[in-house]
Amino acid sequence: MKTLEETRRRSLANIVHELGRPLGAIQSAVHVLIKGVDDPMVEQELLEGVVNEIKRMQPLLDDLAMLHGQVTGTLTLNLVLVDLSDWMTTALLPWRAMALEKGLDWESEIPESLPKVKIDPERMAQVLGNLLSNAVKYTPEGGKVAVNAGASDSEAWFQISDSGPGIDPTELEQVFEPFFRSQRTSRFPQGLGLGLTIARDIVEAHGGQLDLTSDPERGSQFTVHLSLN
Numbered sequence: 001m002k003t004l005e006e007t008r009r010r011s012l013a014n015i016v017h018e019l020g021r022p023l024g025a026i027q028s029a030v031h032v033l034i035k036g037v038d039d040p041m042v043e044q045e046l047l048e049g050v051v052n053e054i055k056r057m058q059p060l061l062d063d064l065a066m067l068h069g070q071v072t073g074t075l076t077l078n079l080v081l082v083d084l085s086d087w088m089t090t091a092l093l094p095w096r097a098m099a100l101e102k103g104l105d106w107e108s109e110i111p112e113s114l115p116k117v118k119i120d121p122e123r124m125a126q127v128l129g130n131l132l133s134n135a136v137k138y139t140p141e142g143g144k145v146a147v148n149a150g151a152s153d154s155e156a157w158f159q160i161s162d163s164g165p166g167i168d169p170t171e172l173e174q175v176f177e178p179f180f181r182s183q184r185t186s187r188f189p190q191g192l193g194l195g196l197t198i199a200r201d202i203v204e205a206h207g208g209q210l211d212l213t214s215d216p217e218r219g220s221q222f223t224v225h226l227s228l229n
């Protein structure tokens with residue numbers, strides 16, 4: 001709970017800062033456009049610049065919306081007993097569509113016999129969404145995203161793997177820190193660096209664990225462990 005509060009405070013300042021830059025760029029472009037530009041090429045470039053800056057603001061707004069959800073619902077989990085196989089199969093559908101649309105291979109192996117787990121389905125969908133949106137975002141076209149799940153006597157788990165750029169061994173813990181964004185993925189449109197922080201907070205609030213293994217040559221695997229006891 002404390003981590004979330006801290007995250008929220010730090011993030012608001014950050015969001016103001018991050019939104020200021022594209023807004024400033026849009027403002028100056030519009031200013032020039034209002035005065036009138038003789039060269040249609042220059043006019044076109046300015047307009048395209050505005051569109052790009054607006055696009056850049058979208059992930060920031062998504063992070064803000066996510067944070068807002070975090071704060072208003074301050075980790076009061078609405079725990080219900082959920083059939084993990086059914087829940088995952090449905091929750092994965094939009095992500096499968098998104099991966100295929102980007103030209104990625106998609107593989108999901110969800111056994112039908114997974115146990116029932118006590119989770120807050122909306123929060124856990126956020127975890128799944130944060131992990132899958134990263135996998136799709138950071139894996140170049142032609143790569144692969146895979147989802148697996150399983151269970152033992154004491155736990156159920158699910159894993160998101162991708163064949164993307166992977167995570168440097170020195171950054172395996174840092175990626176979970178608020179606002180951390182790796183240089184490795186700077187060519188992709190990154191968010192605020194809160195997705196993994198929030199995902200881990202939610203999993204831990206469930207008494208579970210979110211682990212990461214990565215081979216920088218072969219991609220990343222994020223695993224959510226949920227205790228059955």
Ligand code: ADP
Pocket residue numbers: 130134135138162164165166167175180181182183184185190191192193194195196197220
């Ligand atoms: P962001 O909104 O920047 O994606 P996250 O907290 O979700 O923030 O992730 C933090 C950083 O961890 C990302 O900026 C990226 O550098 C790295 N990262 C996260 N997921 C992956 C992945 N699947 N493959 C490679 N790098 C990743």
